[in-house]
Amino acid sequence: MEEIVVDLQGVWKIFGARSQEAMAAVKSEGIGKPEVLERFACVVGVQDATFQVQRGEIFCIMGLSGSGKSTLVRHINRLIEPTSGVINVLGRDISSLKEAELREVRARQIGMVFQHMALLPHRSVRDNVGYPLEIRGVPKSKRWAVSDHTLELVNLVGYEDRLPRELSGGMQQRVGIARALASDPEVLLMDEPFSALDPLIRLQLQDQFKALVAHLKKTTLFITHDLDEAIRIGHRIAIMKDGVIVQIGSPEEIVMNPADDYVREFVQGISKLKLVKAHSIVEPLSKYSGSLDGAPRADEGADLDQLIDLAVGTDLPVVITAGDKEIGIVTKPRLLRGIQGGKE
Amino acid sequence: MSVETTEVGIVAASDVEIDTEALDASIREFAETNGDYYVGAFHKIHSATGLPPNTFNIAAAVLGPLWAGARAVWGMFWGFLILEMIAWVQIGRGLWGDPGAEFVERAEKQRERAAEFIERATAAKEAGEDPTRFEKLADNITKAAEKSEAQAAALNAEGLQILLTGLGFLLLFKLAQGFYANVAYEKQYSKWRIDQKSVESGRKPKNVILAVVLLLLIAPLTIYKFTVDSPLEVLNAFPEKAISHDVFGMTNETIYTETATWLEARIDAAAQAGAGTFDSVTAGVRSVLDALTIALIGTPWPVVMVVICVVAWRSAGPRVAIFTAAALAYIALLGYWEIAMETVALVGASVLICVVIGIPLGIWFGKSMRAYRTAEPVLDLMQTLPAFVYLIPIIAFFGTGNPPGILATIIFGMPPVIRLTALGMRGVPDSIKEAAVAFGASRRQLLKDVEIPLALPSIMAGVNQTILMCLSMVVIISLIGGGGLGKVILEALQYAAKGPGLLGGFAILFCAMVIDRIVQGAFRRADQK
Numbered sequence: 016m017e018e019i020v021v022d023l024q025g026v027w028k029i030f031g032a033r034s035q036e037a038m039a040a041v042k043s044e045g046i047g048k049p050e051v052l053e054r055f056a057c058v059v060g061v062q063d064a065t066f067q068v069q070r071g072e073i074f075c076i077m078g079l080s081g082s083g084k085s086t087l088v089r090h091i092n093r094l095i096e097p098t099s100g101v102i103n104v105l106g107r108d109i110s111s112l113k114e115a116e117l118r119e120v121r122a123r124q125i126g127m128v129f130q131h132m133a134l135l136p137h138r139s140v141r142d143n144v145g146y147p148l149e150i151r152g153v154p155k156s157k158r159w160a161v162s163d164h165t166l167e168l169v170n171l172v173g174y175e176d177r178l179p180r181e182l183s184g185g186m187q188q189r190v191g192i193a194r195a196l197a198s199d200p201e202v203l204l205m206d207e208p209f210s211a212l213d214p215l216i217r218l219q220l221q222d223q224f225k226a227l228v229a230h231l232k233k234t235t236l237f238i239t240h241d242l243d244e245a246i247r248i249g250h251r252i253a254i255m256k257d258g259v260i261v262q263i264g265s266p267e268e269i270v271m272n273p274a275d276d277y278v279r280e281f282v283q284g285i286s287k288l289k290l291v292k293a294h295s296i297v298e299p300l301s302k303y304s305g306s307l308d309g310a311p312r313a314d315e316g317a318d319l320d321q322l323i324d325l326a327v328g329t330d331l332p333v334v335i336t337a338g339d340k341e342i343g344i345v346t347k348p349r350l351l352r353g354i355q356g357g358k359e
Numbered sequence: 360m361s362v363e364t365t366e367v368g369i370v371a372a373s374d375v376e377i378d379t380e381a382l383d384a385s386i387r388e389f390a391e392t393n394g395d396y397y398v399g400a401f402h403k404i405h406s407a408t409g410l411p412p413n414t415f416n417i418a419a420a421v422l423g424p425l426w427a428g429a430r431a432v433w434g435m436f437w438g439f440l441i442l443e444m445i446a447w448v449q450i451g452r453g454l455w456g457d458p459g460a461e462f463v464e465r466a467e468k469q470r471e472r473a474a475e476f477i478e479r480a481t482a483a484k485e486a487g488e489d490p491t492r493f494e495k496l497a498d499n500i501t502k503a504a505e506k507s508e509a510q511a512a513a514l515n516a517e518g519l520q521i522l523l524t525g526l527g528f529l530l531l532f533k534l535a536q537g538f539y540a541n542v543a544y545e546k547q548y549s550k551w552r553i554d555q556k557s558v559e560s561g562r563k564p565k566n567v568i569l570a571v572v573l574l575l576l577i578a579p580l581t582i583y584k585f586t587v588d589s590p591l592e593v594l595n596a597f598p599e600k601a602i603s604h605d606v607f608g609m610t611n612e613t614i615y616t617e618t619a620t621w622l623e624a625r626i627d628a629a630a631q632a633g634a635g636t637f638d639s640v641t642a643g644v645r646s647v648l649d650a651l652t653i654a655l656i657g658t659p660w661p662v663v664m665v666v667i668c669v670v671a672w673r674s675a676g677p678r679v680a681i682f683t684a685a686a687l688a689y690i691a692l693l694g695y696w697e698i699a700m701e702t703v704a705l706v707g708a709s710v711l712i713c714v715v716i717g718i719p720l721g722i723w724f725g726k727s728m729r730a731y732r733t734a735e736p737v738l739d740l741m742q743t744l745p746a747f748v749y750l751i752p753i754i755a756f757f758g759t760g761n762p763p764g765i766l767a768t769i770i771f772g773m774p775p776v777i778r779l780t781a782l783g784m785r786g787v788p789d790s791i792k793e794a795a796v797a798f799g800a801s802r803r804q805l806l807k808d809v810e811i812p813l814a815l816p817s818i819m820a821g822v823n824q825t826i827l828m829c830l831s832m833v834v835i836i837s838l839i840g841g842g843g844l845g846k847v848i849l850e851a852l853q854y855a856a857k858g859p860g861l862l863g864g865f866a867i868l869f870c871a872m873v874i875d876r877i878v879q880g881a882f883r884r885a886d887q888k
Contacts, residue, residue: 092797122799133794137812146808147798194798204797 020202020234021068021091026100028086028258031057038098048257060086062258064100070201073228073235075249077242083258084238088204091236092125093117105201122151126195126233130207132187134179140166140190141175147198165193168227185216192224196231203228203235210240221247242281246270246290254278271295287354288320293335296353297343303332307344310334315342319353326350389548391561400541401548416544420537427540428570431559435543436570439536444581446528451586453522459511460588466511469504473497626755637756644762647711651704656697663700664691671873675880682876686869695844695866702833702843702870705761709768709829714822717773721780721821722806725814731781738774746771746835754839764836771832775824783817784810819882826878830871844870 029037029051037055040046048059061083068074078084089095090102093109102109105124112120126147134143142149144165145158153161166175169189179187188208195203208224209217225248228235239245245252246266253263254277262274270290273279294315300307311325312334322345325333332344345353379402386401387394400414407413419426423443427436452458480493551558559566584590603613612620630637655663664687672680690699724731750767757763787810795809811818837845844867851860 094793094797118799118801120799121797125797127794127797129790129794131788131790133788133790135791135795135809135812146795149808150795150799150801150804198798 018070019067020070020105021074021236022101022103023064023066023090024101024103026061026064026087026090026102027098028060028083028090028095029057029098030060031055033057034098042099059258061090061097064260066253066260066263068234068236070234071232072250073225073237073248075237075239075245075252076255077239077245077252078255079240081257082255084240084255085206086258087255088206088236088238091202091204092121092127118150122147123198124200125202125204126198126200127204128188128191128195128206128208130210132179132184132191132211134187134190134194136179139176139178140171140182143179143190144193144197147194151198161197162193165197166190168196168231169193169223184212185220188212188220192227196233201234203233205235205237207238207240209244217244224248242285246285254281266290267292267295288323289318291319291353293317293322293333293345294337294342296345296349297335298346298349299343300341303344303346305331307331307334310344312336313345319350322350322353385552386548389551389560393562397541397544397548401545404541404545414541415537416540417537419540420533423533423536425570425574427536427543428573429562429567430544430547431563431566432540432543432547435536435539436573439532440574440577442532443529444578446525446532447578447582448585449521449525449528451525451582453518453520453525454586456518456521456586457515457588458518458521459514462507462511462514466504466507469500469507473500473504476500626752630756633756640766641757641762644708644712644765648704648708648761648765651707651711652701655700655704655707660691660696667873671877671880674877674884679876679880683873686873689869690866693862693866695847695863698842698844698847699866699870702845702867703874705765705768705833705836705841705843706826706829706874709765709772709833710822710826712765713769713773713776713825713829716769717776717821717825718780718818721777721818722784722810724777725781725784725810734777738777741770742774746832747838750835750839759840761836761841763839764833764841767836767839768829768832772825772829775828776818776821779821779824780814780818783814783821786817787813823878823882827871827875830874834867 027038027041029041031037033055034057037051037057040054041051046054048062051057051059064087066074076084076087086095090097091104091109093102093112097110104120107120109117109120135146138146141159141162144162145153148158148161163172163175166172169192171186171189171193174182174186179190182190188211191208195205209220212220221244237245237248239248242252249266251263251265252269254261254269254274256277262269262278264272267290269278270282270285270287273282292315293313296319297315309329310331310333311329313322313325313336315335315337317335322333326345326347332346333350334341335343335345383398386398390397400416403414416426422429424436424440427433427439457463474497476493476497480490480497483490483493547558548560551560580594584594599615600613603609603615603617607614609617664684667687668680668684671683690696720734724734746767749770753763753767757766791813792805792809795805800808833841833843834845834848837843837849844863847863848860848867850856851863
């Protein structure tokens with residue numbers, strides 16, 4: 016579980032004709048974005064991105080449009096070349112790969128799903144799913160077998176011989192996911208895969224996707240502009256703003272301790288009931304002077320929803336335990352504040 | 360976050376008060392000089408509910424086009440300039456013109472001759488001969504002279520009428536300008552409000568000068584030319600010979616002959632220098648044509664006919680197949696079979712070469728914007744140049760006959776397939792290309808699996824266009840010795856042979872329709888896939 020699959024160190028992307036000069040100036044003089052634009056007419060797409068993703072982890076990158084999240088993720092399969100920085104995928108430096116090696120890595124180790132599906136309209140669903148294998152030169156019989164198996168994983172049995180345009184948006188995106196899975200890659204790059212779908216289908220696909228990835232143990236980088244989606248799907252979330260990663264953390268950490276006002280504004284509307292666990296709002300036992308006899312007890316992993324259920328029936332605080340040990344209490348005011356997101 | 364609360368009162372449309380201050384300031388800014396006058400005029404126009412203009416601009420009426428030009432209402436400037444010129448020419452003709460001049464001159468001559476005959480009559484009398492013949496002649500001629508004089512008088516009387524008509528027209532146009540000026544200027548103001556950069560405002564000295572210069576250049580010369588009986592010779596025709604002689608010091612030649620001779624020498628030299636290349640191009644084209652000719656004419660005619668009908672049926676259905684059979688029967692029964700097949704071979708060879716060269720070029724232009732931008736003027740030239748123009752260099756470089764004819768056809772027919780292929784290539788969504796690259800596709804695989812299949816409908820539309828253009832051109836190449844049905848038409852034209860010409864024309868029509876129907880049918884089926 017501790018193996019690092021994707022490793023980004025100080026990745027910069029500066030767009031424009033004079034990006035190298037701009038990069039040098041950034042490194043030597045430490046100039047900021049507006050100066051880069053003014054002096055070199057270059058736009059900073061990604062600014063000093065550093066993070067690691069572990070095997071089997073779903074790492075969400077969340078940000079509004081134009082925040083550089085799509086640009087960032089395209090560095091991982093080198094659809095975009097970094098201006099500076101190191102990108103390691105499965106221990107190989109992606110930037111140093113030769114043309115043919117890079118194609119090999121793309122075809123075998125990194126699958127990608129796109130916002131607008133990007134299926135080939137003239138090919139059947141089966142041939143779309145098999146296309147990454149076809150690029151690798153896998154014979155047709157094998158391709159078809161793999162396609163059919165992968166389509167089974169995404170519940171699309173019976174649609175193999177249809178054309179993409181005959182399918183609904185949600186089904187098309189499942190074809191896109193199947194295509195990304197067909198070559199059994201280690202890493203999945205999901206570029207806002209569910210953004211173009213309607214909310215109900217989106218919820219369904221999020222759950223299906225989470226279960227599927229957990230089952231297949233794929234390392235996933237998942238881009239979204241929707242914090243709800245990031246929280247539902249991600250083990251960890253990176254929040255980007257104007258090309259900078261503002262905060263990286265688990266959904267709970269982000270919701271409870273937003274790094275700045277920008278993140279705080281995002282987090283405000285998020286329901287904390289299922290997200291915040293007892294251990295992050297627990298108070299010391301000494302806070303309560305009265306007797307705790309008959310007080311309800313909950314494990315430190317219980318979420319706010321469960322704590323509310325316990326607190327409703329009594330005037331006493333809820334006692335939080337870790338194993339057999341009592342580690343603290345949660346009073347009602349504390350609980351209410353917790354629902355608000357840790358406001359003091 | 361605080362929501363700004365502003366009181367928004369809602370007023371019924373009929374109770375809305377017109378805020379004139381901002382509008383007035385804006386109109387003043389637009390008009391610059393005489394702002395107050397235009398504020399008033401535009402107000403009148405804005406509050407008018409009916410159609411007829413209710414303002415009269417005296418300056419515009421008096422100055423005419425000069426006002427319009429100075430105020431940069433150029434559409435009005437040109438329109439009324441032409442109208443006023445017509446009026447002024449009438450006035451000029453009425454005032455200074457001498458409409459009876461021709462007849463006066465004739466009358467004078469006739470009187471002279473009459474006097475001559477009278478002299479001869481007296482001479483004859485003195486000589487003792489019979490003068491009656493001369494007297495009679497003199498009498499007749501005098502009568503004719505009187506008639507001419509009467510006509511001249513009538514025409515001169517008409518001069519006054521012309522003058523009055525001219526004056527009437529002028530008055531009418533002046534009034535029209537006076538009434539129309541503010542309306543037009545208000546329209547210009549509305550445009551100016553939208554786009555202050557490109558719509559001119561005010562009375563700029565630049566525009567005043569331009570209007571004056573244009574008026575001085577156009578009006579006096581034109582009025583002079585139409586008014587005066589025999590204007591200067593220079594105004595009648597461009598004095599190119601005099602310029603050649605006086606300015607360039609040429610004695611016998613003109614600029615035209617000199618340049619033409621020079622060009623001819625250049626072309627001859629180029630043709631001689633590149634003879635090998637041109638010959639091999641011709642040979643290449645000829646081999647393609649020969650192969651097709653052998654296939655179409657060498658194969659027994661029943662086989663070719665059956666194959667064509669079956670192809671028509673398979674690609675476009677039974678109706679087109681029946682039509683094709685009828686068309687083929689017409690062609691064969693009238694004895695056009697072989698010559699029609701020659702036409703088909705010519706079209707086929709042209710289209711084949713167009714496609715083989717055009718599609719790769721189109722793919723290249725689709726991928727490289729820079730290459731396309733360089734090639735676009737050439738493509739435009741190929742399509743806009745009249746065919747007759749490039750037939751000449753083709754004769755010079757490639758001689759006459761079928762292969763040069765095919766080359767001419769290719770020049771005319773290739774642009775659509777190039778353009779539409781490039782268009783199709785550029786229309787392939789970037790997201791799909793990116794997906795293929797993300798899955799490890801090489802450039803060749805990207806082209807083969809993504810770009811060409813997605814651009815195919817557009818490419819096929821291009822091929823279809825090219826076929827039709829080649830068909831229309833293949834008739835014209837008979838002018839440089841091309842064979843086929845075009846030759847039949849050309850011969851019929853030369854001898855004004857109506858019957859053969861019409862029959863040949865129908866044969867070409869049927870050929871074109873059959874090819875067009877089959878190709879359209881095939882493409883429609885491919886589209887439906």
